Amino acid sequence: MSDLTGMSVAAMQAGLRSGAFSAAELVGAHVAAAEAARPLNLFITETFEAAMEAARAADQALAAGTAGPLAGIPIGIKDLFATRGVRTTAASRILDGFTPTYESHVTARLQAAGAISLGKLNLDEFAMGSSNETSAFGPVVSPIRAAGSDAALVPGGSSGGSSAAVAARVVAAATGTDTGGSIRQPAAFCGIAGIKPTYGRCSRWGIIAFASSLDQAGVLARSVTDCALLLEAMAGFDPRDSTSLDAPVPAWSAALTGDLRGRRVGIPREYRVDGMDAGLDRLWQQGAEWLRDAGAEIVEVSLPHTAQALPTYYIVAPAEASSNLARYDGVRYGLRVVPDGGSLADMYEATRAAGFGPEVRRRIMIGTYVLSAGYYDAYYLKAQKVRALIARDFAEAFARCDLLLTPTAPTGAFPLGARNADPIAMYLNDVFTVPSSLAGLPAMSVPAGTDSAGLPLGLQLIGRPLDEAGVLDAARAIEQRAPAPATPEPWWR
16 A cells, blocks of 8 residues: 555556556545554544445546546645535635535546545645634644654645645645745645645636636645646636636646756845744755756845745735625524524624634734725735736846745744744745735746755745746755655654
8 A cells, every 4th residue: 555655656657557557546546545544633524435436437547548647646626725525614614514515626627537525635725824723623743754753744835735735645745825935835844745836827717716816726746746746737727716827738748857057046135034043044055056067157136125924924915804704694604603693794793703713813813904995005005006017026036047946934843832922923835825815827846855953944936927837847946956855754654
């Protein structure tokens, strides 16, 4: 079983087509791994029986020569994507009992490619969090542990269920969403790869909204090539999404070389923040040397509004969240709490109080405040102006280079509960990932090394709009030179 669950997506594809193993065997091995990993709290909804049925159908398609490129590949779906006939919760009590009658564009494309979902993966409630501890269904526990310690660690967030499931060899790859770093930061914490493509590359149709101008679907997998393979299936124009980009989807996986000759990689000086861990700084310098060895020229660039990115994000994102979450009122679907003798307004209040967790309520309150009369110009409008300046900084930097290299997160994973009492400390996890999200740029985290406790650290590549190819190639160059991430010991079995 471990041989099948430890393979890359590319190796699984080759084995299925050569007949070395069947889709039923491959999916069955991953189902067994998922059952053994229940102590990690990875899934909100398991669909193991449907997955085995789909695997048998995949074997028939493979035998007939009609199989899609991802036929038989076992994946997980972050429970923010609507899935027809399968409960979708956004990890919130407010969507209690909600089963969509439609399929998100991204998951429909994955199904068409033949990928097989094992179920809906846990996440921070409505994707609001950096540790996967805000879920109404309990926190996800990382499969990673510090050297010589049994302390339970967070997997990162909000795509913590996705990152932990991939790292634990429960699924070959998983979908995620990234609003301010929610693919890249958990990928770094769990020692895997994760890519957020250009805003608009993957349709948002059927993804439960957090902040509509920032949300973007992406991939978490154990290699750069596997990320490219999944992203090829997920990306594509969707007329139902007004922000969807009508652009061709290249064969990124086939074009990967790791050869960066003729490319310039920028090192933004503002990302070297006060108090940065010396080990992380050394790893960043090592990453630059790896890219130089791959043929790139390393140059220093400036992104002068970097310090304003995090406060800008935590005005814009909560403002959009307060608007998007206004639809959850207990009238049409989901949870409904009706106080005895209460009015319609009482029902709204009771439903939302019971349905939303503390972090979601906090962000709704912040967002409502910055959008309110008398504060809109002072906060939200000003934040949008600063966001434009941040995007301009990137455009000016890309006049001097092709890609940017930064750390993914300021630290490795931390223990469960360690930062819950300080929301600001939690928000600082996204200090390196938020700027590229505000600018809508493609960005990727790739495993690069470990900290003093042996916990994974990632490096981030940021590219020009629609240059996923450049981001993936630079990530591949680091992957070829960095030490391979250790496979977690299955302590949960």
